[in-house]
Amino acid sequence: MAAQSWLAEHVAITPGRPQVEVLVRRGDPHTELIAAADEFDADLIVLGAHRKRLLLDAFVGTTAERLLRLSTRPALIVHQHSTEPYRRALVALDRSEASAHALRTARDLGLLGERPTLVHVFRAAAKGKLAQVGEDVTAHVEAERTRAAQEFSVHLRRHDLADFGDRVLLREGRVASEIRSLVSELEPDLLVLGSRGLTGVKRAALGSVAESLMRSVPCDVLAVAPPRAV
Secondary structure, three states: OHHHHHHHHHHHOOOOOOOOOOOOOOOOHHHHHHHHHHHHOOOOEEEEOOOOOHHHHHHHOOHHHHHHHHOOOOEEEEOOOOOOOOOEEEEEEOOOHHHHHHHHHHHHOOOOEOOOEEEEEEOOOOHHHHHHOOOOHHHHHHHHHHHHHHHHHHHHHHOOOHHHHHHEEEEEOOHHHHHHHHHHHHOOOEEEEEOOOOOOOOOOOOOOHHHHHHHHOOOEEEEEOOOOOO
């Protein structure tokens, strides 16, 4: 089989000669990937950056996006050409169990690097209305920042993640735009996020924060599905 021969040759010239098993299957890519990951009880699914197929993507989405919606295993979407370990991870968190699970998973997989940065994006409610009536918007945002910091600190302690408490950045605004801005500022080599927790909606919803960021940031993305029901 041509595909299997090509993969075997590619592995043979890969630095370090990793020990791998080459498996080629016929069918829908996301379905076969999920099935193979389940068969081997994989800790992680790794994908190269998706190819642009505009007409097909408009209707069914990319393989990576389907994996985010359907797989119960973490998926690493690789955008960069690098053989070095991750050193600067940016972890996007809200106060959901899903995002806490994403942080724990990235830590357990050894992908956080030496000193990861956590970002929690909050919204200052009624900021626009206060500005319209001439109230002090800055004071209001700072009060909401203090409240968000306290609540997020409680969240980290509740999930046994208090060791990360001194690495948290608080940003006010829209989740996706603030995370993109931080990616530009900090230039991390890995962005970690939950595939559902940041949106508060069902994983099957198109246009979710995770899917949007996966397509638009230049760094690699680790998307972690919510923890499995016990």
